[in-house]
Amino acid sequence: MTGIYDERVARKAYVRRRQTTVFSITVVCMVVALVVSLLFYFHAFGLGKPQTAESLPNHGVTVACAVPDSSGTAKYVDTSTVHVRVLNGTQHSGFARAVGEALTNRGFTVESVANYQKTDVxxxxxxxxxxxxxxxxxxxxxxxxxxxxxxxxxxKLIDVVLGATFDNLKTKSKVLGKGAKITSISGCVDSSKMTNLPKALTHDAVS
Known part of the structure; x- marks a missing residue:
């Protein structure tokens, strides 16, 4: 009888140890899952944090790579060769005219200023x-x-549609200027490979 009793006791002890082990592992897994969830929720170490303008300088929109010249380097051009139409996409009256004048003062060829078809850009x-x-x-x-x-x-016409987040042009001292090397936006694509492009806004062509 003693042998049978000892075997039952040992079996019960084994089952208890196994249950304790399974329970402990389950608890640890739950704690780890909770910690990971909290890290993502509070964006610790950048986890789960939405990409911002800093990580997406063109805000997720595919952009063409700058075109290199005969020397193999893409360079900023003379502002006088850039033909611009400024369109006001906000509810602020006179916004496009003010920005158009500022761009003119910087040497850009401003073809016209007008209101955009929407006022909530x-x-x-x-x-x-x-x-x-x-x-x-x-x-x-x-x-x-x-x-x-x-x-x-x-x-050759380029349209600028002003949005509500616009505050002011970049300080002149921070503008690189004609002849400086253009650093293409990260993730850019060769313009010749960009297909199914959206239709341009109605405008008078500039050659």
Whole structure:
């Protein structure tokens, strides 16, 4: 009887140890899962944090790479060769005219200023075509938060649609200027490989 009793006691002890082990592992897993969830919730070490303008300088929009010249380097162009139409996409009256004058003072050829078809644009957008990639980069270098979007236009006009987040042009001392090397936006694509482009805003072509 003693042997049978000892065997039952040992079996019960084994079952208890196994249950304790399984329970402990379960608790540890739950704690780890909770900690990981909290790390993502509070964006610790950047976990689960939405990509920002810093990590997505063109805010997730595919942009064309700057076009290199015969020396193999893409360079900012003379502002006088950049033809711009400034459109006000906000409810602030006279916004486009003020920015147009500021761009004119910086040497850009401002073709016209007008109101955009919407008044609730949040972020400034620079619309350009295949033939004005470096010109668009040159214009964009004067803005702090604009998004560059290529459409199907074939002429030289570039549209700037002002959004609510626009505050002011970049300080002149921070603008690189004509002849400086253009650093293409990260993730850019060769313009010749960009297809299914959106239709350009209605405009008078500029050659």
């Amino acid at each position: 949040k972020r400034t957008v620079i619309y350009y075509g295949r033939n004005t990639v470096n010109e668009a980069y040159t214009l964009n270098d004067h803005f702090t938060d604009a998004v560059m979007k290529m459409d199907d236009r074939q002429d």
